Amino acid sequence: MASTTNQRNMHLAVYIITLLTGVPSNLLALHALIQKLRVKATPNAIFLLNLTISDLSFLAFLPFKATELLQGQWKMPTFLCPLSGLFYFSTIYSSTLFLTAVSVERYLGVAFPLRYKLYRKPSYAVAISCFLWLCSFGHCSIVYITEYHEPANSSRRSVCYNNFTNKQLEFLLPFRLELGIVLFCLPFLITCFCYGSFIRIIVSSSHIHRGKKQRAIGLVLTTLAVYAICFAPYNTSHLVGFLQKENLAWREEALLLSTFNASLDPIIFYFSSTAVQHSCKCCLMKLYICRPHPNLHKSMPKDSIKLDNQQVSDTQIHGSKF
Template identity: 30%
Template sequence: PESNYTAPRMQFVNGTDCPVSAEFQYIMFPVMYSLVFVLGLAGNVIALWHFISTKTATSPANVFMVNLAVIDLIFVLTLPFKIIYHALSNNWIFGELMCKITGSLFFANMYGSTLFLTGICLDRYVAVVHPIKSLQLRKPWYRVVISCMIWMILGVAIMYLTFKGPLTSKFENNNTACLENFSSKSWKGRISGVSIMAAVIGFFIPFVIIIICYPLIARKLMVPIPGSTSSTLVKRKALRTILVVLATFIVCFVPYHVNQLIHTLRRINIFSSCALIQFTYSTRRVTMALTSLNSCLDPLVYYFAAENFKWKPSCCKNVPPKNKMSSI
């Protein structure tokens, strides 16, 4: 009898003789990105509405969070293009310019998020471990200047990706690839250098800072101040904030960057195993999907870190509570 088995669509990694396949990506990406689009759009719109309606967008504690919400919102608005790309079995139909825009914004969101999350972490560290210094830095312009510097770094990176060379290419099946399927020459040239530099500046350094800040805040928290309830509450809030930031890093960014580093070393022939590139090719899809989750998890940071942040519409805040029987 004839078998109904359909062999997976194999392709060769550009510049190698290694066949790879990841059929699951054509379902995983559209489902994951659709979920992130809905949740990320709702969460970040609500957050920005809160900051604007309460006039706290320029509050020292909220400057980094406002920037984080903006960059997350920009990112989720690009996801419909990626959903269509992967639903069409990785066929980019929107042209080179849109590939550069969406691709650049993808990485701008990833590394912008890590840098703004690091700013939030450092802000809480100074408030808890160096409270006197924190009072001297209460003016928001310090954070505005740092935020502008981060946006400038992201802008330079986007311009480099946009003008340095094409980001689309052709697969063997004649589909148009966007931000993948680069040649070995490209990997040994600009791609590997950009990949490693972005990982060091945008991930490894921020991750080390957060890992250092967390135990210092925890140790400070373990030292009670007699009669200072408000100080203890501030410390606990800071600790919760950094826990959420650390969890976001571990879930969204650590798997991608570990896998990407191994994949980069293989593409520049530091390693030569075909099995390795087959593994990193598949896991890269999963870890890229995980990076997009930060747009959904960042609103949790706002909830724990922002001043008086409540997930409640302003129209409902003045509704009197129902009478309840109190038990004695």
């Protein structure tokens, strides 16, 4: 019982931290990217915008997971179960696909700058984004087949996409393996190749200043960290579950790590887009300017404070006559 309570508290803590950090940072990135696209639309900005929308969609449906966790069962309307599951899992894999798209775009820009410039059109990026959304949502629509199961030993208790029958697992386990190979392993290998080549070209170039090289390295390290921390454990559970022919007990903990993706992606936005960097700096400057300075009042002479108060009082008195 204590173990179940600790597990529930850990899940809730991760959900709350993700919401508190992911919502404002992704909204800030969304604002910056929209402003950039209004000035000039680039494939990189379009992919990052879709990645931001994916994260915000994930965060929008995260409270449903938290509510189910608090109540111990699915008490919300039945139609919300597959819908929340569809967005929850689809946005996880859409993130891997758009991270891969960003890496390919970066690699082509430095490896084949002249040739790629002929095909670097926003319309192509929009078409690719639509295809990636279709891939993630098409694969994860499996939740409409195996989303809702009422255990036979309980007349009222129901769970959402958690407990499965043996017949469901016969279909679900091979499908999860295919999901992990197509939407994680292949994108991960492509990302490693593109960013490995990208870093090699950037570092060896003498025409690129040090600051840009450091941002490029930061982008690569953050992206690989997202893959390793957020996506690798969950997709590893697909392989292990397929080999053991069962729904693994630690799969929920592996899936929990993918939640951090919505908080880590804004770091990638920062390294990938100068517009996001500028927006973050402006936001921090505004917060600093608006911050009260208690020492300023102490350092002012008392006579000056009295004079200012008297001037305010006089202004209020004269202003009231009108």
